[in-house]
Amino acid sequence: MIKAQTPPYLSGLNPPQREAVEALDGPVLVLAGAGTGKTRVLTARLAHLLHTGRAFPSQILAVTFTNKAAQEMKERVSHLLGGAPMEGWWLGTFHALAARMLRRYAPLVGLTSDFTIIDADDQVRLVKQLMEAENVDTKKWPPRAVMGTIERWKDKGLRPGDLSAQDGGDMAGGRAVALYAQYQARLKTVNACDFGDLLLHAITILRDPAHADVLAEYHRRFRYIMVDEYQDTNVAQYLWLRLLAKGHNNICCVGDDDQSIYGWRGAEVGNILRFEADFPGAKIIRLEQNYRSTGHILGAASGVIAHNEGRLGKTLWSEADAGEKVVVRGLWDGEAEARFVAEEIEQLQHKGWKLNQMAVLVRAGFQMREFEERFMQLGLAYRVIGGPRFYERQEIRDALAYLRVTAQPNDDLALERIINVPKRGLGDTTVQNLYAHARAQGISLYAAIEQMCAGGTLKPKLRETLQKLTGDFERWRGMIGNTAHPQLAAQMLDESGYMAMWQADKSPDAPGRIENLKELVTGMAEFESLAEFLEHVSLVMEAQLEGQADDAVTLMTLHGAKGLEFDAVFLPGWEDGLFPSQRSMDENGVKGLEEERRLAYVGITRARKRAVISYAANRRIYGNWVNGLPSRFVEELPDPHIDTHAESGLSQSGRSSHWDSSGFSGAQRVPPPAARPMPERVSGAGFAKGNRVTHESFGTGTVIHVDGNKLDIRFDDGNQKRLIDRFVALAEA
């Protein structure tokens, strides 16, 4: 038999990569270090399975963590195979795939196939309700924390029945397990699931001997399983995978234990560390050749991560040049640090580097403000990743709640959300009464309303209001199927008075909200049906793409940066307590510290050519000045790979002991609390779109967009900048 020539997707792979692509049978763990071509291997492997005829697309289960990763893989495989659309394959996130299974077998766990998927907000509201009904002090135990405990149980695959009362410790006055049971019961009553349930229910079905036929069916179907980012799987996901892989064990997991940074939300590094024990005979393949970073950057990153215990161990190497050493710089305070970073960025920009290829990666969101302010002052284009997302905005969630109740009247959480929005005179007391009835009868809120209206104990006025509301929903529900869903949505927002509510609202953000609502309605057209649209928003809480300047510095958290790469990466705030975060260390001890260290590793390895680490001696945190010491991670950076004094040329002994007081402008030390020159103009002067404004260095321009105190201004010289309002003044008429 004549072998076809090497298929294109195999060419250019290095030996371990190729081995990972071709090892199709049995369990395989691909330990893919940062920048070692993981995605390339995954996609080539998929292509290989299909190309060699080992499997049809429908026989492969390919799992990712994010929709973005799933999308990317879909596109790349399709491209590798000549653009053919891959029909019927199971490629998606754990949650999307589990939801797909569950839609089909929902009755086996007491749901109907049109169950609702509730979001984080609904989860907490439900827990809070239950806590209040149980007289649990919500001050002492915040509902969020109780919900967190429940979620961790779900992450571990534990249902209320698998726990005993003491497992909750004193959380919620020792009632956490009971609350968990009630929470689950309530979800069942309203035919809903939370994210954790998607996997939990799926596991429940797959491991129930009574439904062995279901498992058998999936075994027949999925001959190969592939998993991305395995280090981020939780126990529930692991159990789900194990059940599905049982028998053939053709499972290939790709991951990097050194990049496990989601332990706090249930990820178990243990899954990847234990792989060989879990899947006997597993082949372990290490991808260690890095194609991304220079030698010094790799050396610095490796030096830091080497301080962690219990690693599987990899030695990254590169054929690339050593490049520049990692710059480490101590600054006087947070402001000086922001000035320093901005200055460095501008210098690189002058050398021809693209802002798009630079990123500032912080440990926590609140650190971004200092940089934003400085960038705005300078008119340096930047984009913030990870703000509030489209589907999380209040008005969008309200609109979705209307749609949810229309599609599924038993969706209590949704109904509760909008029952009095806009105001209909259905206040707390009324809602509590309705709920009391619902709980007593074990029915949904909507059903309770119908029953009570039929009863006749209600005051006429109230009854009229409620009947109007249910009547509206009946009417809208009747339109499903015979009216285009975007039109249904538009009509609903109109007839409910929701749109009118915002139109009547005089607050400055009301127009923006109306815009968003319109955008929501327009966006719905891309989906086949209302149900499909709702499924999408439940499972794909995608960030909204904002029309920002094309070339801009990226500002985001270290967590958000995983999987990305930039020519230049700035890592500010390396002070003990901030990074590594004090809380992490207090709450999780060495484990917490090690996860922080992995975060440091992730941060450094994002850089292709230049990494700049900085720390400040003084920082204002929550209003008061605190002085900090350089992060222990700074000490862990191996000397040969770092340059502590990029510009100032001060003495070079013990690096923690001297701060670069010269800054880059030679300013002398200023006692932190001293009055600093603050711009006189106050924020919130009420600029509006269309205002003519002036700025000291940019001249006159027109405000084209207002976002809180940030203004997008098109200057008369053609430049567009984003600035803080207090740096501009209204132009003289």
Next chain:
DNA sequence: GTGATGGCGGTTTTT
């Protein structure tokens, strides 16, 4: 039902 006020807490976040 709404607006004002005081207290408190304050990482990381996808699905």
Next chain:
DNA sequence: CCGCCATCAC
């Protein structure tokens, strides 16, 4: 210091 809540007064 700032923003979110819960509570209170109307």
